[in-house]
Amino acid sequence: MSTSLDPDDEVVVLAHERFPNRAKTAVGVLRYADYDVAAVLDRDHAGDTVADHLPGVSDAPIVADMTEALAVADPDALLVGIAPIGGGFDESWRGDVRAAIEAGCDVVAGLHYFLADDAEFAALADDHGVDLVDVRRPPDDLTVSEGRARDADADVVLTVGTDCSTGKMTTTLELVAAARERGIDAGFVPTGQTGIMIAGWGIPVDRVISDFAAGAVERMILDAAEDHDVLFVEGQGTIVHPAYSGVTCSLLHGAMPDSLVLTHSAGREAIHGYEDFPIPPVETYVDLYEDLSESVAPASVVAGALDTRAQDSEAAAEAAVDDYADAIGRPATDPVRFGVSEILDAL
Amino acid sequence: MSTSLDPDDEVVVLAHERFPNRAKTAVGVLRYADYDVAAVLDRDHAGDTVADHLPGVSDAPIVADMTEALAVADPDALLVGIAPIGGGFDESWRGDVRAAIEAGCDVVAGLHYFLADDAEFAALADDHGVDLVDVRRPPDDLTVSEGRARDADADVVLTVGTDCSTGKMTTTLELVAAARERGIDAGFVPTGQTGIMIAGWGIPVDRVISDFAAGAVERMILDAAEDHDVLFVEGQGTIVHPAYSGVTCSLLHGAMPDSLVLTHSAGREAIHGYEDFPIPPVETYVDLYEDLSESVAPASVVAGALDTRAQDSEAAAEAAVDDYADAIGRPATDPVRFGVSEILDAL
Numbered sequence: 001m002s003t004s005l006d007p008d009d010e011v012v013v014l015a016h017e018r019f020p021n022r023a024k025t026a027v028g029v030l031r032y033a034d035y036d037v038a039a040v041l042d043r044d045h046a047g048d049t050v051a052d053h054l055p056g057v058s059d060a061p062i063v064a065d066m067t068e069a070l071a072v073a074d075p076d077a078l079l080v081g082i083a084p085i086g087g088g089f090d091e092s093w094r095g096d097v098r099a100a101i102e103a104g105c106d107v108v109a110g111l112h113y114f115l116a117d118d119a120e121f122a123a124l125a126d127d128h129g130v131d132l133v134d135v136r137r138p139p140d141d142l143t144v145s146e147g148r149a150r151d152a153d154a155d156v157v158l159t160v161g162t163d164c165s166t167g168k169m170t171t172t173l174e175l176v177a178a179a180r181e182r183g184i185d186a187g188f189v190p191t192g193q194t195g196i197m198i199a200g201w202g203i204p205v206d207r208v209i210s211d212f213a214a215g216a217v218e219r220m221i222l223d224a225a226e227d228h229d230v231l232f233v234e235g236q237g238t239i240v241h242p243a244y245s246g247v248t249c250s251l252l253h254g255a256m257p258d259s260l261v262l263t264h265s266a267g268r269e270a271i272h273g274y275e276d277f278p279i280p281p282v283e284t285y286v287d288l289y290e291d292l293s294e295s296v297a298p299a300s301v302v303a304g305a306l307d308t309r310a311q312d313s314e315a316a317a318e319a320a321v322d323d324y325a326d327a328i329g330r331p332a333t334d335p336v337r338f339g340v341s342e343i344l345d346a347l
Numbered sequence: 348m349s350t351s352l353d354p355d356d357e358v359v360v361l362a363h364e365r366f367p368n369r370a371k372t373a374v375g376v377l378r379y380a381d382y383d384v385a386a387v388l389d390r391d392h393a394g395d396t397v398a399d400h401l402p403g404v405s406d407a408p409i410v411a412d413m414t415e416a417l418a419v420a421d422p423d424a425l426l427v428g429i430a431p432i433g434g435g436f437d438e439s440w441r442g443d444v445r446a447a448i449e450a451g452c453d454v455v456a457g458l459h460y461f462l463a464d465d466a467e468f469a470a471l472a473d474d475h476g477v478d479l480v481d482v483r484r485p486p487d488d489l490t491v492s493e494g495r496a497r498d499a500d501a502d503v504v505l506t507v508g509t510d511c512s513t514g515k516m517t518t519t520l521e522l523v524a525a526a527r528e529r530g531i532d533a534g535f536v537p538t539g540q541t542g543i544m545i546a547g548w549g550i551p552v553d554r555v556i557s558d559f560a561a562g563a564v565e566r567m568i569l570d571a572a573e574d575h576d577v578l579f580v581e582g583q584g585t586i587v588h589p590a591y592s593g594v595t596c597s598l599l600h601g602a603m604p605d606s607l608v609l610t611h612s613a614g615r616e617a618i619h620g621y622e623d624f625p626i627p628p629v630e631t632y633v634d635l636y637e638d639l640s641e642s643v644a645p646a647s648v649v650a651g652a653l654d655t656r657a658q659d660s661e662a663a664a665e666a667a668v669d670d671y672a673d674a675i676g677r678p679a680t681d682p683v684r685f686g687v688s689e690i691l692d693a694l
Contacts, residue, residue, distance in 0.1 A: 147590065147623065205557065209553070210556070211594060240642040241600070241643075243492035243600075245597065245600045245643070246594065247557045247593065280642040287638070291634070295635075
């Protein structure tokens with residue numbers, strides 16, 4: 001699917017009461033999207049600017065609602081950049097979405113609640129000729145994998161993890177950016193809602209019916225391989241997750257990668273949200289991912305990416321990275337803290 | 348979901364032009380369902396009886412259409428016992444479904460085409476107060492797994508395989524029957540359309556969105572564990588399938604079985620329908636399934652089940668079973684040819 005977002009678009013990002021720490025999509029878009037963020041909606045921080053809260057990205061005003069945003073910008077779209085637990089639509093956002101549509105903006109969201117199924121928004125969008133884009137709704141013409149991704153005319157690198165939320169999307173996007181800086185024709189293959197909003201295309205693999213999940217990944221690989229020499233595929237979950245391992249397995253066998261980058265969050269001891277399930281020793285994952293890929297399309301873990309946010313000092317972060325590299329027997333780094341040169345060199 | 352079929356029901360099974368060799372569901376129902384089959388519809392074999400084509404099950408007339416079936420029986424339901432490639436509805440069946448509804452029969456089908464979404468059938472079913480049961484439609488209230496299946500108050504046995512169509516459903520049903528003969532309170536947990544039609548309940552895991560697939564399995568385990576001491580769970584696919592491995596992985600981690608039975612089809616060398624993907628040495632699977640379960644809920648491969656249909660003689664079948672047992676280092680049998688005592692003893 002395509003989100004209708006182009007690199008020269010300007011967007012407003014809705015992040016009420018959650019910017020920046022509980023607004024993963026808003027922050028991802030600010031950090032990695034090609035299009036420009038003209039304003040952020042957060043009624044709790046109206047009057048501040050993005051730079052007051054999130055260094056290292058383009059600055060933009062934070063305003064209280066869409067009407068204020070329209071006073072300072074001429075955006076092409078409103079993005080919903082937060083996702084409450086359960087993925088519902090917060091009725092306090094209705095006025096902002098309404099104002100956006102009436103101003104001729106497309107509205108892009110990754111909620112479980114589909115904007116296009118909302119009677120008011122659907123009618124209003126129709127009246128104003130704008131698109132309501134629900135990135136979590138998979139295409140309806142998906143089918144089973146034909147096992148062809150290994151024939152794709154591109155090197156394929158998949159991020160895998162020891163758990164959810166270990167930095168797979170961030171690592172993947174940092175690798176794409178760094179590879180492009182080296183002159184490599186690198187493409188990003190998004191598989192989750194935030195990645196799709198950033199890239200402007202993609203399929204939310206976790207929402208695809210399980211028979212078609214690998215097929216959805218295969219389709220993205222074959223499409224993207226026509227345009228790039230190297231593909232960096234955003235991974236999901238972990239192969240030992242009590243709930244989501246099937247998604248991870250479909251990604252591994254659907255993408256048929258050549259190389260894997262193993263992401264981990266330093267110090268995490270149990271599966272996030274499943275505290276009775278301890279994370280096994282990290283070296284276990286190297287064998288699991290390599291053995292599971294072997295009989296379908298062999299892939300090697302070539303490097304590790306460690307999230308060291310829990311380490312206060314640079315020295316502690318460096319030590320954690322060294323320990324991690326030793327444990328998995330591969331070069332490693334923290335992509336955010338230390339860059340991804342080690343990983344690119346290993347690829 | 349429940350199919351509305353009770354053990355004391357009588358059903359008619361539609362299997363036009365495909366009985367028995369291309370009518371897997373019809374044959375499964377005849378062999379394993381508790382309810383009675385009053386007639387089989389197959390216009391190519393009208394006038395024969397089931398016993399002419401399929402020994403070892405209760406006999407029933409084969410008739411040309413539903414009108415003829417209603418002349419010889421007073422059924423509670425019509426079951427669609429065949430699934431054309433693509434899972435579509437064959438318009439040549441429309442008269443049979445119409446006649447069934449008008450006679451007050453529920454209609455149960457496992458097609459991708461949902462009978463309840465067919466305007467004519469929906470209106471007719473409404474008029475006659477009967478149910479249209481599409482077993483391939485998952486419940487709409489599924490959610491993510493909570494990782495609780497390992498706490499179920501029952502021993503859980505999952506069939507896994509080296510490929511699709513290696514006898515997982517048959518092995519599972521033979522184990523249930525044999526365990527019950529030994530006085531064990533055994534339950535069958537169906538995960539595919541045929542199993543669901545046989546058992547009268549279940550969730551088609553391959554049709555569940557991938558985030559909820561393990562959760563669907565968990566729900567079935569927790570429900571069934573309240574009624575039985577031992578659960579035999581119908582497996583799906585194989586962990587090295589290019590398209591379906593995600594379903595297999597969701598089953599393994601959703602069911603959190605204590606024991607695994609590894610099914611294989613003697614002589615098969617490549618993944619069915621994916622001839623460029625060779626089946627790895629069977630012993631590889633023992634490690635893959637055990638290693639993958641280890642970090643979530645440890646399970647052991649305790650026995651093997653070999654489909655020896657390709658072996659003409661008993662001696663050749665016995666030799667194939669012996670070879671298989673040696674290769675996987677576990678006791679093995681062909682459940683259809685030699686029974687499942689070896690497996691039950693190993694459990």
